[in-house]
Amino acid sequence: MIFRRRKNRDSDDVVEELDQESEESEESEDDAERADEGPDAEGVDDSEESDELDVDDLDGRDWRGAGPYDVAEVDLDEDPPEGLPRIDLGSIIVTGFPGAELRLQVDEATQAIVSAMLVHDDSALEIGAYAAPRSGGYWPELRQDLIEATTEAGGSVALTEGPFGVELRRIIPVTTPTGEEGYQPSRMWVVEGPRWLLRGIVYGQAALEEGVEPPVAQFLTAFRSVVVRRGDQAMGPGDLLALKLPEDLTPSE
Structure with missing residues (x-):
């Protein structure tokens, strides 16, 4: 696994970089065209599939049987599956996979780590943990806020059944660093645990898959x-749980 520190980069920058890398392969050309088609691109449709989804039933289930885990549920002295190294970032402990690159995005003003992202080929997963009410049920409230914000930004939203219940799929209009207009597809996984909420946002090629x-x-x-x-x-609901630089890793600029 490659460890790299990035300063003052947001997810749009990373997705743009992934798009540039994917253009080098013939297989990704069609997928880039699908992403550029706009809010009605194939794979993200906010009509029939969302209407038929029983969100109340999905929200009422426990989706953590196979992880993610609370620290009280794991013996960190034991090796993780397949012997892959755990990377302790404070509020979250991440286990990567061969060939993946971990990028920590740092706010230049505060020097605080604001995001952790696993990148592999032309796809990426952004991970963040947040405080949540002890009673749970924060995801439906947060989801509605995200839907409204996406719609106001001119984007498209679809709710589908994913591996953690209700999966939020979005296509958001963006402007690239070169000034070109385009659309950014994403898939959002959310799981609630004891007083926390873990969010994963999938970008790039993986965001276009069903x-x-x-x-x-x-x-x-x-x-x-x-x-x-x-x-x-x-902490208040929605507050970001602090991330920190691992002491046993040396960042490369």
Whole structure:
């Protein structure tokens, strides 16, 4: 696994970089065209599939049987599956996979790590943990806010059944660093645990796929393997749980 530190980069920058890399292969050309078609692109439709989804039933289930985990549920002294190294980022402990690159995005003003992203080929998974009410049920509220914000931005939203219940699929209009207009597809996985909410956003080629077959599968396994360390501090719902640079890793600029 490659460890790299990136300063003041948001997810749009990373997705643009992934798009540029994917253009080098013939297989990704069709997928790029699908992403550029706009809010009605194939694979993200906010009409019939969303209407038939029983969101109340999906929201009422427990989806953490195979992870992600709370720190109290895991013996960190034991080796993770397949002997892959765990990377302790404070509030989350991430287990990557061969060939994946971990990027930590740092706010230049505060030097705080604001995002952790696993990147592999032309896909990426952004991971973040947030405080949530003890009673649970925060995802439906947050989801509605995201839907409204996406619609106001001129984007398209679809709710589908994913590996963690309700999966939010979005296509958002963006402007690339070169000034070109385009659309950014994403898939959002959300799981709630004891007083925390873990969010994973899939970008790139994996965001255009329907199911969980490759290239989605490796990111799904990595997301299931995340361990959340909430802490006992009082926090408001939606507050980002602090990330920190691992002491045993040396960042490269």
